[in-house]
Amino acid sequence: MEPPGEKPGEAGRLRITPQLLKSRTGEFALESILLLKLRGLGLADLGCLGECLGLEWLDLSGNELTQLGPLASLRQLAVLNVSNNRLTGLEPLAACENLQSLNAAGNLLATPSQLQCLGGLRCLEHLRLRDPLARLSNPLCTSPSYWAAVRELLPGLKVIDGERVTGRGSELYQLCRDLDSSLHPSSSPGPRATEAKPWVEPGYWESRPTRSSSILEEACRQFQDTLQECRDLDRQASDSLAQAEQALGPVGTTSSFVF
Structure with missing residues (x-):
């Protein structure tokens, strides 16, 4: 038996209908829908979604979508998750002038x-x-030049694949990427496990002469400042999520939207 509001299109393709949207949101008019979660329903046709x-x-996320045509009319759309589908292009999104966040992994x-x-x-x-973490990607x-190519095409991006590339905290992500590259060079195969070598030279962890203490103290200070910024950002994020759940969810219930 088919879920309420879903009707098969060609070759049994599930599509979005007004009945499905109204049953999911409780709204009588499609234009009144502000937030919509249609994850993992096996949808292959966006149907009337462009009327919202x-x-x-x-x-x-988690459907069978191959194109996003109807989304071109959603000029107010700010956050979109189309991860884990079968998309080969994103052209309709060029009309979504208010889009701020896009997840197209998988x-x-x-x-x-x-x-x-x-x-x-x-x-x-x-x-x-x-x-x-979700084992989702794109070809x-x-x-090897993927990261640089994306930044060149879209210089206004602040976060790529969850990593901040500009603004506060971006230096820490760059440091982690540089360290990862040094440990896992792509140009040549790394040594086998049986031939593993220490990451640092002997004596690296021995205490330095007193003349280097000022440099060490400054490095520790900068690290503590960065750590405090991370804690502040984490607290701000938790507060924002709590406010969003309170504003979007019915009284006495909680909702989870992962993008």
Whole structure:
């Protein structure tokens, strides 16, 4: 038996219908829907979704989507999750002028040129094309120049794949990437486990002469400052999430929206 409001299209493809949207949101008018979660329903056709003109937050992850045509009319859309689908292009999103955050990990985007359609989105700051924790990626992410190509195409991005590239905290992410590159060089195969060598030279951890103490103290101070900034950002993020849950969720219930 089919879920309420879902109707098969060609070859049994599940599509979005007004009945489905109204049953999910409780709204009588599609234009009144602001937040919509349609995760993991096996959807292959966005149907009437383009009629939700007031939509600001949309989760379509874990479906069978191959194109996003109807989303071109959603000019108010700010947050979009289309991860874990079958998308080969993002062209309709070029019209989503208020888009701020996009998660497209786990699709079939093959080259950085397929991101050029996002170049005119001045509000876009967060982009995710791969998610190691969820084991989601795109073919274009395998290129050694992937990171640099994305930054060149979309210089306004502040966060790529969950890592901050500009603004507060970006230096720490860059340090981690440099360290990871030094430990896992891509140009040549690394030594076998049986041939592993220490990361540092003998005596590296021995105490330095007194003349170096001022440098060490300054490094420790900078590290503590960065650590405090991380704690402040974590507290601010927790406060923002709590406020969002209180504003978006019914009284006595909690909702989870992961992007």
